[in-house]
Amino acid sequence: MAIWNLGSINADMVYAVPHLPRPGETLAATELSHFLGGKGANMSVAAARAGATVHHIGAVGPDGRWTVGRLADYGVDTEHVAQVTVPTGHAIIAVEETGENLIVLFPGANQEIAVEQLEQALAGAKAGDLLVMQNETNAQVEAAQMGRERGLKVCYAAAPFDAEAVSALLPHLDFLILNEVEAEQLQQATGLAPSELPVAQVIVTLGSKGVRYFDSDTGESQEFPAYKVKAVDTTGAGDTFTGYVLAGMDQGMSMPQAIDLAMRAAAIMVTRHGTADVIPLLDDVRQARL
Numbered sequence: 001m002a003i004w005n006l007g008s009i010n011a012d013m014v015y016a017v018p019h020l021p022r023p024g025e026t027l028a029a030t031e032l033s034h035f036l037g038g039k040g041a042n043m044s045v046a047a048a049r050a051g052a053t054v055h056h057i058g059a060v061g062p063d064g065r066w067t068v069g070r071l072a073d074y075g076v077d078t079e080h081v082a083q084v085t086v087p088t089g090h091a092i093i094a095v096e097e098t099g100e101n102l103i104v105l106f107p108g109a110n111q112e113i114a115v116e117q118l119e120q121a122l123a124g125a126k127a128g129d130l131l132v133m134q135n136e137t138n139a140q141v142e143a144a145q146m147g148r149e150r151g152l153k154v155c156y157a158a159a160p161f162d163a164e165a166v167s168a169l170l171p172h173l174d175f176l177i178l179n180e181v182e183a184e185q186l187q188q189a190t191g192l193a194p195s196e197l198p199v200a201q202v203i204v205t206l207g208s209k210g211v212r213y214f215d216s217d218t219g220e221s222q223e224f225p226a227y228k229v230k231a232v233d234t235t236g237a238g239d240t241f242t243g244y245v246l247a248g249m250d251q252g253m254s255m256p257q258a259i260d261l262a263m264r265a266a267a268i269m270v271t272r273h274g275t276a277d278v279i280p281l282l283d284d285v286r287q288a289r290l
């Protein structure tokens with residue numbers, strides 16, 4: 001089986017600054033680092049590190065070839081990442097010594113995914129494969145519909161949250177992954193609690209409190225307490241969780257088994273600084289004493 005990820009790819013630029021610039025201020029940075037980013041790319045890397053076959057569907061500009069190379073180095077298939085003329089999606093991140101940051105996000109090529117590109121990619125998918133999306137690209141509903149028609153299981157991580165985007169997708173989903181805040185926002189927008197949503201399986205991640213899981217086929221809900229670790233940087237915890245949970249399901253695990261594996265991976269992730277580059281490998285996740 002395989003995972004198909006319609007996902008964002010960002011070229012993140014992190015500038016170390018003495019303090020965050022004020023309006024009108026010009027400020028020299030002391031350091032610049034380039035990172036592969038985007039929730040989509042992070043999820044692909046996490047699923048690949050968890051041992052899954054991952055096909056990324058996305059788009060970058062002429063300036064983003066290195067991001068595609070980085071994804072491929074992590075073991076992700078990039079055949080269906082298109083090169084378009086608009087610049088690669090990127091975040092300009094200024095970080096001061098206290099860790100406080102300021103971010104400008106440019107979606108760029110992530111919004112340029114063509115329906116024909118999706119059709120071409122998903123023509124290679126098999127019934128039972130997984131299709132995952134997050135809210136950082138265009139063409140989500142088209143992809144979900146196409147996925148369903150081809151017998152794929154469709155999963156959505158509703159981040160960054162947008163009530164309209166998730167509402168439009170609800171009829172096409174098999175799995176939905178929300179964090180606690182997103183679950184509340186969705187309840188406010190739809191009047192439906194996670195257990196009442198018209199989606200077979202709903203996972204709500206609760207940060208250091210763990211995970212709540214609802215299965216509408218059985219009517220059951222289950223709580224999973226998080227592994228206790230000393231968190232230093234929670235960036236990418238959600239993306240690591242999603243990539244690992246999908247990889248677990250793709251490898252035939254039950255949902256509780258896949259959730260446990262993903263919670264272990266995410267717990268290790270929060271003990272590390274960084275994003276895609278530090279997502280843990282399956283062996284480390286299995287061997288870690290948590």
Ligand code: ATP
Pocket residue numbers: 159179180204205206207208209210211226227228229231234235236237238239241262263264266267270
């Ligand atoms: P982010 O946006 O920071 O990537 P998120 O808000 O999407 O994350 P969270 O609910 O914060 O998602 O975290 C996802 C999972 O990661 C949690 O369900 C939990 O298993 C694990 N996790 C997050 N924070 C911690 C922590 N401090 N200790 C242990 N596990 C954690």
